[in-house]
Amino acid sequence: MSGFSRQAALVAAIAFTAGAAGFWVARWMPSDPPVVASAPSPKTAVDGDIEGQPAPALSLPDTDGKLRTLKDWPGQWLLVNFWATWCSPCMHEIPALIATQTKYAKDRLQVVGIAMDDPDAVRTLMREKGFNYPSLVGDEAVQQIMERFGNTLGALPYTVLISPDGIVRYLELGGVDEPKLDALMARFLPQ
């Protein structure tokens, strides 16, 4: 047998042994599938494919009952925040959203809330918290809109940044705070 053939045979033998060992380990060691099969199945809560895509169209009443769409704020960066009065983490982030609206209005940022809630509860809370940005309101329609924006589980809070050309730039499931929003604005808004 030539030197090359001996090497090839040795490599094949090692590969076979390693493969057999790998098969044995995979066969007998605990692995993901049995765990997943017997337990609840976590799912991807946010479909990030929407990032970089045009924002889906939406039409919802505001707290005065006037029907609004995202085209009502042309040429603006839109920070769309899905929220509800029954959602504690949503309540917690409102001061940060108010501060962000104040700080970045000069940079053409408009915060727009979308509440999955009763309009009366939303109006009352907006007064109490001193909202400086509008909120649209709806029930099941809001859940459908969130799904189109990539939120597959309907969990709140959920925040979406849309650039003035109508493209979705960023998605965030869960609460945001002022430092995080500052970082987001520094990353996306023109300096």
Added chain:
Amino acid sequence: MRFVATLIALPLLLSPLAQASSLLKPAGKPDALLPADEAFVLQGATRKGQAITIDWSIAPGYYLYRHALKVTVDAPAGAPFAGPALPAGAKVQDAEFGEVEIYRGSLAAQLTLPADAQAPRTLRVRYQGCADIGVCYPPQTRLVAVK
């Protein structure tokens, strides 16, 4: 030679480690959230005599609010009952809502039927909860047949 053998064997030897590492991912990642029906499993409503018990199983890392739980009779409309009687929940201080009671693990809500009254066949159950990672699910409303 050794290099070639290592190249071939390494991925095979590391694959169990890769599998193990996926189990070590933090459970708190939002992209690993359960759908509401798997986070809060409504197991059914069972009648024994004059009592109906509604049971939930709640996944680890999730909780239901006591104040958000409501039960009404869907059919026959107007069938009377008392309750739901709810066990004491764990008292927690919510940053926004103050002191609230929550349930983890499991929950049994009990309705009491008056003697000689028509028993409910279908209940309308509304509940709402959150995940510890800091997101909340919309109120869930389900129709439940009484067994």
